[in-house]
Amino acid sequence: MEKKRILSGVQSTGNLTLGNFLGAINNWVNMQEEYDCYYMIADLHSLTVRNDPETLRENAKKIIALYVAAGLDPEKNNIFVQSHVSAHSELSWILNCYTYMGELSRMTQFKDKSAKHADNINSGLFTYPVLMAADIILYQADLVPVGEDQRQHLELTRDIADRFNKIYGDTFTIPEAYIPKTTARIMGLQNPEAKMSKSATNLNDVIFLNDTPDTIIKKFKKAVTDSDNLVKFDPENKPGVSNLMQIYGAVANKSNEEIEKEFASRGYGDFKMTVAEAVVEKLKPIQAKYNELLSNEDYIRKIYTKGDENARKIANVTLKDVKEKVGLII
Numbered sequence: 001m002e003k004k005r006i007l008s009g010v011q012s013t014g015n016l017t018l019g020n021f022l023g024a025i026n027n028w029v030n031m032q033e034e035y036d037c038y039y040m041i042a043d044l045h046s047l048t049v050r051n052d053p054e055t056l057r058e059n060a061k062k063i064i065a066l067y068v069a070a071g072l073d074p075e076k077n078n079i080f081v082q083s084h085v086s087a088h089s090e091l092s093w094i095l096n097c098y099t100y101m102g103e104l105s106r107m108t109q110f111k112d113k114s115a116k117h118a119d120n121i122n123s124g125l126f127t128y129p130v131l132m133a134a135d136i137i138l139y140q141a142d143l144v145p146v147g148e149d150q151r152q153h154l155e156l157t158r159d160i161a162d163r164f165n166k167i168y169g170d171t172f173t174i175p176e177a178y179i180p181k182t183t184a185r186i187m188g189l190q191n192p193e194a195k196m197s198k199s200a201t202n203l204n205d206v207i208f209l210n211d212t213p214d215t216i217i218k219k220f221k222k223a224v225t226d227s228d229n230l231v232k233f234d235p236e237n238k239p240g241v242s243n244l245m246q247i248y249g250a251v252a253n254k255s256n257e258e259i260e261k262e263f264a265s266r267g268y269g270d271f272k273m274t275v276a277e278a279v280v281e282k283l284k285p286i287q288a289k290y291n292e293l294l295s296n297e298d299y300i301r302k303i304y305t306k307g308d309e310n311a312r313k314i315a316n317v318t319l320k321d322v323k324e325k326v327g328l329i330i
């Protein structure tokens with residue numbers, strides 16, 4: 001039986017966070033045997049905010065190194081650069097003509113990002129979900145492993161694909177979201193009501209994957225909890241503690257019940273330190289491998305050159321079919 005196909009990616013803006021890792025990349029590692037996997041560096045998506053060009057280029061390579069350091073085997077996964085496969089931009093334009101302004105206006109990420117970047121509400125920010133739809137359906141992806149924040153975009157992707165199929169006949173696979181149960185939304189350490197985000201202004205809110213052990217420990221020590229001194233999973237009333245439990249559960253492979261038992265008669269100081277140390281331990285081998293890979297530019301280029309080629313093969317077949325169906329001369 002043919003393997004089901006997966007497509008996902010990460011934007012190359014800034015340093016990746018523990019949220020990106022636990023919500024997305026870490027789950028991809030477990031899927032590489034069972035699925036036909038395509039993971040991109042979403043550099044076109046990154047252009048919706050202003051970047052220093054050299055930093056953006058460097059970040060793309062860093063993310064490839066991080067994918068591999070986190071455990072994605074480049075022999076088993078197709079790791080590629082979105083902008084190297086021109087079919088993404090081409091299909092995105094075509095799909096723009098099959099997506100309604102009203103649909104895009106409802107996207108909460110557009111509203112959040114517009115508020116964050118009030119001086120640069122560009123149309124790329126608005127049509128971002130259409131490019132994301134193109135990214136996914138170009139590969140006829142069955143599954144899209146992402147964090148909870150991408151659920152709405154994925155639903156729109158399904159609507160666009162379905163709309164196109166209804167007009168032109170079976171063209172696109174309708175993809176399913178694959179959202180992890182426990183780590184779908186890692187929250188900020190200072191503001192556990194909002195997701196941990198790479199563009200946070202308060203650096204203590206975020207664990208970056210390249211933070212040193214000292215910094216990680218300091219940030220966890222400062223994490224906001226509550227005054228109960230009770231380690232109990234209750235996201236509504238105890239968002240800070242519940243978020244720490246989710247992080248600890250994911251990196252130490254423990255259930256909430258096990259964690260509650262472990263800290264039944266221990267205070268928050270002890271709990272935060274244990275979470276911090278578990279995160280440091282989890283990241284240590286990944287950071288070591290990442291630093292080693294970063295210095296090997298040739299290897300990184302080889303990874304994405306092969307990935308780009310494989311991605312183009314699939315994407316161009318879909319694009320050709322779409323162009324024919326909508327009436328372009330090919």
Ligand code: AQP
Nearest residue numbers: 011019020023024146147184185186195196197198199
């Ligand atoms: N806090 C999070 N918890 C769980 N999953 C998360 N993801 C992001 N933050 C969390 C997931 O990581 C993948 C890649 O995200 P992205 O780089 O495409 O951008 P994003 O979702 O916009 O991430 P950030 O960190 O929040 O960036 P900024 O600050 O630029 O907005 C996605 O699968 C995402 O769900």
